[in-house]
Amino acid sequence: MYIDRRNKERALRQLQIYSFMVYDTLLYLDAYPDSAEALNAYNKYKALEAKAKAEYESKYGPLTAPQSAKLWEWTNGPWPWQIDKEGK
């Protein structure tokens, strides 16, 4: 149980890092669309984000409302602000 939670946290953190890189390069590209360096970084992190998101969702449930589903898991907790009594 403990190890499972740690793995879930780690997977989420990795996804947050990729999503952050995507968002920050997206903002930069809004202002500097001709930057090849930024565009390469955007493409690289967008692919890493998609892979990490798919992996996370396959293990821990959907992060966005699913395209299709056999079981409706979208509303299953915890929601992002919810933590347990020990603050985890």
Next chain:
Amino acid sequence: MWQYEKKLQYPVKIKNPNPKYANIIVSQLGGPDGEIGASLRYLTQRIAMPYDKVVGILTDVGTEELAHFEMISAILYQLTRNLSYDEIKKSGFDTYFVDHTTGIYPVAASGFPYSASQFQSKGDVLTDLNEDLAAEQKARTTYDNILRLVDDPDVCDAIKFLRAREIVHYQRFCDALRIAQDQMDSKNFYGYNPSFDKK
């Protein structure tokens, strides 16, 4: 349209509840330089903005501010878990508690509810972008002040992330102002307002 992602932009995990800190940090939810005002400022201003790149910056920054609104909400929620009546009274959280219990409501630390009178959407390119530059610095100052008043590392970690984003947004609005001015009359930026006047 918008699509929700069931994750925070940056982790918020606060071990120790502290209603006194919630009283202070709530200002970044609904205070004069808070996240919901920031989001509404950019998402309203973008509609009359005549330059596509600047519309993009306003859209994407305004969207990120909604993620910051969610992070501040998470901080407030976690700081006000499992409170005793005694803690509520002693911390000064009682004046918020009486109206909202531990529900999340956008007010300033002074108790003044969120008001759209705290921002402008002026329909003028230069006026709006200068408001945006000032807004990012005002929010950065508020985060500096929060870091002066709060010493819980769990709280400060998330606040430092939000503070850093204000600086990045300021830089993008500097770019936006340059992009706008590049398309205006360099001899007289104020000759006409491209959001309204026909050239």
